[in-house]
Amino acid sequence: MGKRASWRARLLILVPATFVGGPLLSGDVALPASGPLRPLVERLSSASPAERAEAACAIGQRRGEGAPALPALAGLLGDSIVIGPVECGMSEWLRKVLVEKPEDWRRFETSPGREAAKAMARIGRPALDPLLVTLGGPKPTARADAAFALGEIDDSTARQKALPRLIDALRDDNEEVREAAVRSLGEIKDPEAVAPLLAALRDTAPKVRAEAAWALGEIRDTRAVEALMRALWDAEAPVRSQAAWALGELQDRRAVEGLMGALKDKDRGVRKQVAWALGEVDDARAVPLLARALSDVDAGVRAQAAWALGEIDDGTAVEPLVAALQDADAHVRAQAAWAMGEIDDARAVPGLVRALHDGDAKVRSQAAWALGEIENREAVDGLSGALRDGDAHVRKQAAWALGEIADPRAAGPLALALKDPSPEVRKQAAWALGEMKE
Numbered sequence: 152m153g154k155r156a157s158w159r160a161r162l163l164i165l166v167p168a169t170f171v172g173g174p175l176l177s178g179d180v181a182l183p184a185s186g187p188l189r190p191l192v193e194r195l196s197s198a199s200p201a202e203r204a205e206a207a208c209a210i211g212q213r214r215g216e217g218a219p220a221l222p223a224l225a226g227l228l229g230d231s232i233v234i235g236p237v238e239c240g241m242s243e244w245l246r247k248v249l250v251e252k253p254e255d256w257r258r259f260e261t262s263p264g265r266e267a268a269k270a271m272a273r274i275g276r277p278a279l280d281p282l283l284v285t286l287g288g289p290k291p292t293a294r295a296d297a298a299f300a301l302g303e304i305d306d307s308t309a310r311q312k313a314l315p316r317l318i319d320a321l322r323d324d325n326e327e328v329r330e331a332a333v334r335s336l337g338e339i340k341d342p343e344a345v346a347p348l349l350a351a352l353r354d355t356a357p358k359v360r361a362e363a364a365w366a367l368g369e370i371r372d373t374r375a376v377e378a379l380m381r382a383l384w385d386a387e388a389p390v391r392s393q394a395a396w397a398l399g400e401l402q403d404r405r406a407v408e409g410l411m412g413a414l415k416d417k418d419r420g421v422r423k424q425v426a427w428a429l430g431e432v433d434d435a436r437a438v439p440l441l442a443r444a445l446s447d448v449d450a451g452v453r454a455q456a457a458w459a460l461g462e463i464d465d466g467t468a469v470e471p472l473v474a475a476l477q478d479a480d481a482h483v484r485a486q487a488a489w490a491m492g493e494i495d496d497a498r499a500v501p502g503l504v505r506a507l508h509d510g511d512a513k514v515r516s517q518a519a520w521a522l523g524e525i526e527n528r529e530a531v532d533g534l535s536g537a538l539r540d541g542d543a544h545v546r547k548q549a550a551w552a553l554g555e556i557a558d559p560r561a562a563g564p565l566a567l568a569l570k571d572p573s574p575e576v577r578k579q580a581a582w583a584l585g586e587m588k589e
Contacts, residue, residue, distance in 0.1 A: 188213070192223045195267075200232040203263035208239035211270025218277045220270075225281040227267035228300075229293030233260050268296040272303030279309045283316055291325035298328055302335025310339045318347045326356035333359055337366025345372045352378050357387040364390060368397030376401060380409035383425075388418040395421060399428030407434045414440050419449040426452060430459030438463060442471035445487075450480035457483060461490030469494060473502035476518075481511035488514060492521030500525060504533035507549075512542040519545060523552030531556060535564040538580075543573040550576060554583030562587060 194206035207227060210217040217224075236245065236259040248255060271278035278300070285297035298320050301313040317339070320332035333351050336344040344366070351363035364382055367375040375397065382394035395413060398406040410432065413425045426444055429437040437459070444456035457475055460468040468490070475487035488506055491499035499521070506518035519537055522530040530552070537549035550568055553561040561583070568580035 188217065188220050192220050195220075195223050195227055195263075200230070200263050201234050201237070203227060203230065204234055204237050204261060204266040205239050207263060207266040207270045208237050211266070211273040212240060214273050215275060215277070217270065217274050221274060221278055221281055224267045224271050224274075224278075225285055228264050228271075228285050228296040229290045230263040230267070231265075231292045232262055234262060235259070236261060237266060264292060264296045265299065268300035269303060272300045272305075275304060276306045276309045278304065279306075279312060283313065286316055286320060291323075291328055294320070294323065294325065295327040295331040298331035298335055302331075302338035311341075314339060314341055314343060318344060321347050321351055326354075326359055329354060329356065329359045330362050333362040333366050337362070337369040340370050342370060342372050345370060345374055349375060349378045352382055357385075357390055360385060360387070360390045361393040364393035364397045368393075368400035371401055373401055373403050376403045376405050380406055383409055383413040383416075388416075388421050391416060391418070391421045392424045395424040395428045399424075399431035402432050404432060404434050407432055407436050411437055411440050414444055419447075419452055422447065422449070422452045423455045426455035426459050430455075430462035433463050435463055435465045435467075438465045438468050442468055445471050445475045445478075445483075450478075450483055453478060453480065453483045454486040457486040457490045461486075461493035464494050466494060466496050466498075469496045469498045473499060476502050476506050476509075476514075481509075481514055484509060484511065484514045485517040488517040488521045492517075492524035495525050497525060497527045497529075500527045500529050504530055507533050507537045507540075507545075512540075512545055515540060515542065515545045516548045519548040519552045523548070523555040526556050528556060528558050531558045531560050535561055538564050538568045538571075538576075543571075543576055546571060546573065546576045547579045550579035550583050554579070554586040557583075557586050559587060 188210065191206045191210050195203055197203050207224060210220045210224065235256045236249065245259060271282060282297045282300050285293050288294060298317060301317055304310060317332045317335050321329055323329050323332070333348065336348060348363045348366050352360055354360050354363065360382070364379060367379060379394045379397050383391050385391050385394065391413065395410065398410060407429070410425050410429050414422055416422050416425065422444070426441060429441060441456045441459050445453050447453050447456065453475070457472060460472060472487045472491050476484050478484050478487065484506065488503060491503060503518045503522050507515050509515050509518065515537065519534060522534060534549045534553050538546050540546050540549065546568065550565060553565060565580045565584050569577055571577050571580065
């Protein structure tokens with residue numbers, strides 16, 4: 152149920168920093184005698200934090216072959232200079248995001264120490280011992296990086312060995328270490344961590360409490376339900392929101408009443424997450440309050456409430472959802488149309504037919520889809536008219552819906568659609584005509 156940079160050949164993000172560069176590795180770290188790792192290990196000592204991070208990432212991409220560099224990588228743990236996302240291993244999706252909206256880079260910020268932690272995790276089991284040593288070391292930022300890495304190791308044996316040490320780290324005097332340890336326990340997903348994570352829901356640091364709620368949602372152990380319900384009343388909105396998410400993941404109906412109360416939270420982000428959770432829990436007791444949430448002041452909450460009503464699939468929601476087709480926000484209207492398709496109640500047909508004339512193409516398309524799901528012949532005339540819509544996707548969806556209904560009255564309009572300028576519409580019309588012959 153949440154920063155970008157422009158470049159041509161190479162990503163370049165400049166971040167203000169007070170760091171004065173110089174070798175970070177201690178003099179007793181032995182460099183590989185030769186081979187492709189040596190220049191990368193040398194770059195770990197660069198005066199540039201971005202270059203240190205890139206070198207760590209490049210070593211990690213070699214996975215097990217990067218094991219000789221583990222001492223040098225361990226020396227980089229705790230190097231917390233904030234930089235933008237590294238190019239090494241950057242996905243095409245992230246590259247596109249950063250091109251389109253450079254200011255979003257902070258969503259993907261990193262540090263040399265964090266890249267070293269990721270590299271050690273990719274190397275795998277050989278990294279376990281140096282990470283455990285660092286976790287018990289004197290430097291808080293290094294301990295936090297080590298705790299993070301232990302949750303990223305994709306080796307079940309290493310994770311089980313790390314589990315008790317991560318649980319112990321929940322008592323660390325540094326909140327960043329505790330936060331990283333909680334996160335890793337969520338990644339490991341071992342039920343043994345449930346009790347200490349429940350205690351972490353009472354941590355003095357809001358970030359630790361929020362991370363603990365997330366981790367309990369990942370583990371999906373119903374022992375957490377009552378504590379997470381109490382966390383819905385935490386003083387901090389991010390904690391309340393994460394607790395709602397976790398309860399949605401657990402899908403335990405004991406949480407319904409607590410979530411219903413939280414649907415009145417003063418924070419719109421919390422209300423939106425609560426609406427999502429109620430949809431996941433799928434209990435009809437929530438329908439009246441979710442229907443009321445269709446009038447929330449925030450469009451995101453209204454859209455999420457409409458989605459939840461579709462998930463719960465209760466006919467009593469049809470009337471408020473039809474009213475939501477008049478919402479000022481197009482996303483809310485589209486979500487309401489989707490929900491009525493999920494509920495599959497003929498009472499929605501007149502409102503959905505009217506929505507075929509909505510000013511937003513996504514709403515018209517979703518209305519056509521919903522009418523196809525309901526399969527009521529009262530929609531045939533409206534859908535036949537939608538075959539002349541100015542948007543090709545709407546025409547395609549209308550053709551599909553007419554095929555689902557399979558009423559012979561649509562044969563003429565569908566035959567005309569075989570000459571549509573869009574090949575996708577022509578293909579869908581041909582399919583629909585075939586459905587009528589069966």
